[in-house]
Amino acid sequence: MSDSIKHECGIAFIRLLKPLSYYQEKYGTSLYGLNKLYLLMEKQHNRGQDGAGIATIKLDVKPGNRYISRYRSMERNAVQDIFTYVMKKFAAVEKEDPTLLQDAQWLKDNVSFTGEVLLGHLRYGTHGKNSIEACHPFLRQNNWMSRNLVVAGNFNMTNVDELLQQLYDLGQHPKEQADTVTVLEKIGHFLDNENQMLFDKFKEQGYDNVEISQKIADNLDVLKILRRSAKTWDGGYTMSGIFGHGDAFVMRDPAGIRPAFYYQDDEVLVAASERPAIQTAFNVKIGQVKEIKPGHALIIKKDGTITEEMFREPLEKKACSFERIYFSRGSDASIYQERKELGKLLTPTILNHVDHDLEKTVFTYIPNTAEVSFYGLMEGLHAYNRHRQKEALLNNDNLTEEELDRILNLAPRVEKLAIKDAKLRTFITQDADRGDMVSHVYDTTYGLIRRDVDTLVAIDDSIVRGTTLKQSILRIFDRLGPVKIIIVSSAPQIxxxxxxxxxxxxxxxxxxxxxxxxxxxxxxxxxxxxxxYEKCKAQVDLPKEEVVNHVKEIYAPFTDEEISNKIAEIITPKEIGAKVEVIYQTLDNLHEACPDHRGDWYFSGDYPTPGGNKVVNRAFMNWVEGKNARAYM
Structure with missing residues (x-):
């Protein structure tokens, strides 16, 4: 993607289903869980550049001993920083007495982060200050073991104001107006309620307080807590939580907006935001990794019982298509094929724009995430070229050797022209000078374009703002002297x-x-x-369920092609000589390429939850009113 945008966070959850000594005996290490957590997080590092965090919980710890460990980092390489910190503890043990590293029970009794329940998070902040307090996992502490709560997730709620008011009505006073805090406190509130209800019940039955603590841990109704907590949530979320005594959950929103996958055998349950991370870390086949169903939660009891339960009625599935286009790593088998198909489906439109003239057209891509869709485009072009060669051969009975060579040598011209100089940084503060430096973030390969003869076609996976195209890529391409530059987006218009x-x-x-x-x-x-603006304003006080997306009316008078042509004008630098055209993917093609991920609200305006319409109208009003603020908290 030429325009960098921040996006979804990532989670990594592991529940060891055997005692630590089992992993010591089978795998030669009591740190099996930590090692796998590190792999899961590293294989999802694309999902978090603003920070990371981990938390672990030890099961069946004697009173007076620490059982929750947490560490968060905002370092440039946060995952490595976290595990360097953690592993120093074991390095110190090894230095003192190497044999202790083989003693699983001693490690559990004496060294932090040796728990059986492990939770990791990678943070990509979408707004607000970037501080260590904003890094997950979040911790809600209590002296009662079963009232402690650790939460981490990949989520945004559209109705934070409503959720905050509900907390106020419950008598709480949250310290921040953020969805992370409201979610934590909402779950925490109903966790407290469930604990109190069970305490009162067992107290009436004559149990003493020590016995009651154990009875609560055995009888805590996790599903009821999640149902009550999530009843009024409006948003996209994959969320994982651990209670202090060892119960845990991984839950997914009713529309399946955010991704969530899991794998289970007799040794471990693991969940993550991306399927290939699980496949790689645990060396399992694609068919062994399952998707958590929308509106469902994996519930993992302290005794190792695992169920997938519905906590809210599922909506029409609207899994985020941007995960497939750009955000998730392309190492997922399905995503790789879908990205290729996105490129391939653009072939007819591109051929029309170059008058089917492959001899005078050079094809390239914007590095690096558009590479796979470029391969798909090449498949489409080669298929067209084979058809053209076949027609030429079948319709000419008197070919000379020279003509035959010409036909057989016909092929799309494919080159790597855009090179991203990722290490180039701008140290100059004056706007004019900085603008010149930004224009050099990309470089190009010279000598491959015939000046004033060739058309250059470059595919990108999406175009958000177009600023990088205008400030850098188009200027650099123009130096090569093409007659025309066609920028192709494998995603529809955002x-x-x-x-x-x-x-x-x-x-x-x-x-x-x-x-x-x-x-x-x-x-x-x-x-x-x-x-x-007036229509949006008139809906401000309506319940979100009654709000209509009136911003669609801004686009209604124009065809997609008209908007694409105007975009080409906007992003074309005044000083370049080449004509610039822009081609976008169609919504129909997007759904054909990604049939199971039909969430397309950023393209279509069709939001999967009622809160989405409220947000888009607020965003438009903010723009009209000149407010540089996001439309939700």
Missing amino acids: RYPDCYGIDMSRMGEFVAFEAAITMLRERGMGHVVEEV
Whole structure:
């Protein structure tokens, strides 16, 4: 992606189903869980550049001994920093007495992070200050073991105001107005309720307090806690939590917006945000890794019992298509094929734009995430070329050797022209100088384009703001002297804000929105902006279930092609000589390529939860009012 945007966080959960001594005997280490947690997090490092954290819980610890360990980091390489910190503890043990590293029970009794329940998180902040307090896992502490709560997740809620008010009504006073705090406190509240209910029940039955603690741990109804906690949540989420005594859960939103996968055998249960991370870390086949169903939660009891339970009625599945286009790593077998298909489906449109002239067209891609869709485009072009060769051979009975060679040598011209200089940094503070430096973030390969003859086609996986194209890529491509530059997006036009975890919350950030507004004004239709604003304003106090997305009316007067043409004008630097065109994927093609991930609200405006419509209208009003703020908390 040429325009960098922050996006979904990642989770890694492990529950060891055997005693630590089992892993010592079978795998030669009592640190089996920690080693696997490290692998799961490293294999998902693409999901968190702003920080990371881990927490572990030891089962059946004697009173007076620490059983919860947590460490978070905001270092540049946060995962490595965390595990360096943790492993220093074991290095110190080895230095003192190497034999102790073979004693699983001694390690559990004496060294932190040797628990059977492990939770990791990778943070990609979508808003607000980036501080250690914002890093998951979050911890809600209590002297009662079964009232302690550790939570980490990949989520955004659209109705934080409503959730905060519910906490106020319960008598709580949360320290922050953030969805992470509201979620933690909501679960914590009903965890407290469940504990108190069980305490009162067993007290009436004559049990003493020590016995009651154990009875609560055995009888805690995790599903009831989750049902009551999530009853009014509106958002996308994959969330994992651990209670202090050892019960745990991994839950997924009712529309399946955020991804969640798991694997289970007789030794371990593991859950993560991406399937290949589990496959690699545990060396299992793709068919062994399952998807947590929307509206369901994996519930892992302290005794090792594991069930998948429905905590909310599932909605129509709207799994995030951006996960497939860009966010998730392309090492997933299905994602790899889907990205190739996205590129392949663009072939007919691209051929029309270059008049089917492969001899005078050079194809390339914007590194690095568009590479796979580029392979798909190449498959489509080669298929077209084979058909063209076949037709030429079948329809000409008197070919000379020279003509035959020409036909057989026909092939798409494929080159690597864009090179991202990831290490180039801008140290200059003056705007003019900084702009010149930014233009050199990408470099190019010279001598491959015939000046004033060739057309250059470059595929990107998506175009959000278009700023990098305008400031860097198009300028550099123009130095090669092409007649025309065609930028192709394997994703449709991004028109609406996301409110479920992607850092796309402001209308003014979308070049498609800028194009539509520009055309409204150019065509004397500026009144549409004011009319849409008034309609959005009139819905402010309505329940989210009754709100309609009126921002769709901004785009309604124009065809997709008209908006694409205006985008081409907007992103074209004034000084370049080549003509610039922009091609976008269609929604139909997106759904054909990614049939099981039909969440497309950032393209279509069709939000999977009621809170989405409220957010998009608020985002539009913020833009009209000149407020540089995101439309949800």
